[in-house]
Amino acid sequence: xxxxxxxxxxxxxxxxxxxxxxxxxxxxxxxxxxxxxxxxxxxxxxxxxxxxxxxxxxxxxxxxxxxxxxxxxxxxxxxxxxxxxxxxxxxxxxxxxxxxxxxxxxxxxxxxxxxxxxxxxx
Amino acid sequence: xxxxxxxxxxxxxxxxxxxxxxxxxxxxxxxxxxxxxxxxxxxxxxxxxxxxxxxxxxxxxxxxxxxxxxxxxxxxxxxxxxxxxxxxxxxxxxxxxxxxxxxxxxx
Numbered sequence: 730x731x732x733x734x735x736x737x738x739x740x741x742x743x744x745x746x747x748x749x750x751x752x753x754x755x756x757x758x759x760x761x762x763x764x765x766x767x768x769x770x771x772x773x774x775x776x777x778x779x780x781x782x783x784x785x786x787x788x789x790x791x792x793x794x795x796x797x798x799x800x801x802x803x804x805x806x807x808x809x810x811x812x813x814x815x816x817x818x819x820x821x822x823x824x825x826x827x828x829x830x831x832x833x834x835x836x837x838x839x840x841x842x843x844x845x846x847x848x849x850x851x
Numbered sequence: 852x853x854x855x856x857x858x859x860x861x862x863x864x865x866x867x868x869x870x871x872x873x874x875x876x877x878x879x880x881x882x883x884x885x886x887x888x889x890x891x892x893x894x895x896x897x898x899x900x901x902x903x904x905x906x907x908x909x910x911x912x913x914x915x916x917x918x919x920x921x922x923x924x925x926x927x928x929x930x931x932x933x934x935x936x937x938x939x940x941x942x943x944x945x946x947x948x949x950x951x952x953x954x955x956x957x958x
Contacts, residue, residue, distance in 0.1 A: 773938065773949055773950075773951050773952045774887075774895065774938055774940075774949040774952075775949070776946055776947045776948070776949070788945060788946070790946055791946075824894055824895070829900070830900075830942070831942075832883075832942070832943070833944070833945050834945035834946070835883075835941075835942045835943065835944055835945045835946065835947040836942055836947060837883070837885055837900050837901075837940075837942045838885070838887075838895075838897065838940070839897050839900075839906065840897070841894040841895050841896070841897075842894060843893075843894050844894055
């Protein structure tokens with residue numbers, strides 16, 4: 730059974746940093762690209778970032794480029810998102826999502842974690 | 852970026868009804884179209900991929916169709932557990948983008 734478990738969310742001040750993690754199990758982790766997708770309170774879904782199965786590529790949404798860094802440790806089946814220079818508009822639930830199929834940095838998502846809430850506020 | 856537009860934004864229906872949600876892409880996306888269901892406070896759940904293929908574990912009451920830039924999700928014989936928000940998503944081109952969602956409510 731595929732399981733994705735996010736952690737690391739919380740309250741942070743504008744300009745601050747936070748690191749999210751996603752622990753994966755139930756599939757061969759290094760065979761699949763992994764993504765972060767976020768959802769602001771009461772809003773729709775917004776893709777944030779993707780990393781290839783071997784870490785061979787990374788892509789970011791324009792809204793986070795230069796501020797967020799995605800990484801993975803295949804020895805630990807772990808996915809991370811380092812978020813710097815946080816803004817109020819980054820407030821959202823952040824989901825990690827497994828890429829079932831990807832082309833050119835754009836993935837079909839087949840499994841999602843339960844999400845972790847990031848609140849950016851003073 | 853490819854814009855995905857869903858209609859309607861909200862829909863009221865009764866248990867037992869059959870409903871259809873439409874998703875339009877701002878340019879052709881071949882068959883790289885997926886549908887998700889999201890219930891309050893929960894993560895999205897994959898329903899359909901490649902326009903019409905049922906994701907493993909999704910009930911066959913969900914069906915998808917369409918081509919090019921216009922796609923539909925049909926839900927037959929609505930049950931209380933089907934009332935949720937539905938999203939379409941294109942994965943033909945970076946960045947992947949979602950529709951704004953369709954809220955399906957009980958009449």
